[in-house]
Amino acid sequence: MAFRIQDFLSTIIHCTPTSMDKNDPYAALRYREFNIFLLVRFALVFAWSMQFVVIEWEVYSLTKDPLSLGIIGLMEVIPAVSLALFAGHVVDQKEKRNLLIKCILGFSIISLGLFLITWPRVWEGMSSKAILYSIYFMVFLGGIVRAFLGPTIFSLFSLIVPKKVYPNAATWSSSVWQLGAVMGPALAGLTIYWIGVHWSLCLIFGFALLALFSLLQIKIKPVLNTKIGEPVFQSLGEGIRFVWNKKIILGAITLDMIAVLFGGAVALLPIFAQDILKVGPEGFGVLRAATAVGAFIIMFTSAYFPLNKDAGMKLLAAIFVFGLCIIVFGLSSWFWLSVIALFLSGMADGISMIIRQTILQLKTPDHMRGRVASVNSMFVGSSNELGAFESGLTAKLMGTVTAVVFGGAMTVVTVVATGALFPAFRKLDLRKDLKEHAEKV
Numbered sequence: 279m280a281f282r283i284q285d286f287l288s289t290i291i292h293c294t295p296t297s298m299d300k301n302d303p304y305a306a307l308r309y310r311e312f313n314i315f316l317l318v319r320f321a322l323v324f325a326w327s328m329q330f331v332v333i334e335w336e337v338y339s340l341t342k343d344p345l346s347l348g349i350i351g352l353m354e355v356i357p358a359v360s361l362a363l364f365a366g367h368v369v370d371q372k373e374k375r376n377l378l379i380k381c382i383l384g385f386s387i388i389s390l391g392l393f394l395i396t397w398p399r400v401w402e403g404m405s406s407k408a409i410l411y412s413i414y415f416m417v418f419l420g421g422i423v424r425a426f427l428g429p430t431i432f433s434l435f436s437l438i439v440p441k442k443v444y445p446n447a448a449t450w451s452s453s454v455w456q457l458g459a460v461m462g463p464a465l466a467g468l469t470i471y472w473i474g475v476h477w478s479l480c481l482i483f484g485f486a487l488l489a490l491f492s493l494l495q496i497k498i499k500p501v502l503n504t505k506i507g508e509p510v511f512q513s514l515g516e517g518i519r520f521v522w523n524k525k526i527i528l529g530a531i532t533l534d535m536i537a538v539l540f541g542g543a544v545a546l547l548p549i550f551a552q553d554i555l556k557v558g559p560e561g562f563g564v565l566r567a568a569t570a571v572g573a574f575i576i577m578f579t580s581a582y583f584p585l586n587k588d589a590g591m592k593l594l595a596a597i598f599v600f601g602l603c604i605i606v607f608g609l610s611s612w613f614w615l616s617v618i619a620l621f622l623s624g625m626a627d628g629i630s631m632i633i634r635q636t637i638l639q640l641k642t643p644d645h646m647r648g649r650v651a652s653v654n655s656m657f658v659g660s661s662n663e664l665g666a667f668e669s670g671l672t673a674k675l676m677g678t679v680t681a682v683v684f685g686g687a688m689t690v691v692t693v694v695a696t697g698a699l700f701p702a703f704r705k706l707d708l709r710k711d712l713k714e715h716a717e718k719v
Contacts, residue, residue, distance in 0.1 A: 303581040306447035321489035323458030331466035348670020357421035366652025374434040384423040386486040393479040432651035437499040453577035460570035467563020517649025572624025590706030596629035601689030608682030
C-alpha cells in the first residue's frame, strides 16, 4: 500500500527531491520513506484515538461517574511519566525502526486484550467492577508503551527527511496526526452505534497490524548517538540540562502543557453527549471529531502559508483563542454551537502544534532527540491524561460545566502571564533557524 501511495503522490506532484525549492509545500512528500512514515503514523493515531474514545464510552456506560473518565487518563499517565526519561535514554541508544516495531507490537497486544475483555463469551458472569478494572489495567499497559512510542517516532522522523525540509515535514506529519485524530473519534462514535464496543475494538486491532506491516518497508536507520553505553543517570541528566538551558524549548512545551492540562474538556465529552446535549453516540463522534477537523484544516493550509514568522506571538495567540473556545463550549447548551467552539479550538491547537514541533525539530541535535522528546512527552503528551484526570476531578467537585469553564479561564490567564513575563518568547522568529539549516545543506 505504501508503494501505491508514493506512486500516486509522484504522479500528482511530478517531481523528485532534487527539484524542490524552499517554498515548496510538498517538499517532504518527495521522499518515499516519509510517505510510508505518514501511513504508519496515521494508522497508529487512528487506532489509538479510536480506542481511547471507545474505552471512554464503555467506562462511562459502566459507571455513570465523571471521575471514572479521569481515572482512564490517570492510569495511562502514571507509567508514561514514570518511564519517560528512561525511555528517552533507551531511544537514543537503540535503532529507531526496530524499536518502533516493538512499540507497535505492544499496542497490538493491548488492543487484542481489550477486544477479549469486551467479548460477551469472556466477561459473561463477571461483575461490572471486574470488567472496569481489567480495562484500567490494559490502559496502564498502554501508558508503558506510550512512554517509548512518542520519542521513537520523533527520532525516526528526523532520520527520514533532511533538515532543510523539517518544517514542511512537521506540517504534513502533524496533518496526518490530526487526520487520524479526526477519523478515529468520528468512526468510534459510529461503530459503537453500528457494531458495538466489542467489534469496534477488533477494527482497532486491524489498524495496529496495518501500521506494523507498513513500517517494515522503512529501512533500518543508523544510531547517531556517539555515547552508546553511557550510564543511564548521566544520560538522563544531560537531557534534562539541555531542555532547561534551551529556554525557547522549555517555554514552548510548558505553555502547551498548561493549556492542555486545564483545557482538557474533551475528556468530559461523554457526559456532554449523554447528559447535557443528549445527542447519543452519533453526536458524541461529531463532537470528538470537531476539534481534529479544525486542526487538520489549519495544518493543511499551513503547508502553503508557513507559520515561521513571529512564531512566538502566533503561539501565544493560538493558545489564548483555544482557552476562549473551551469557555464557550462549557457554557453552550446548543449542540452546533458546541461543535463550532470545538472546531475553532482545534484550529488554534493546530497552530500551536505546528509551531511547537518545528521548534523542537530545529533546535534539538540528533543525538539528543529521544531524551528531548521524552521530556516533551512528560510536559505535553502526558498532560492530555493529567488534563483528563483534572477535568474528571473538577467535574466531580464543581460540576461538569463549571469545570470546563474553569479550565478555559486558567488557560487564558496562563497565556497572558507568559506573554507579560517573557518578552523574549514574544519575539521568537524561526526564519533565522531555517536559513541556517538551509546554508548547511
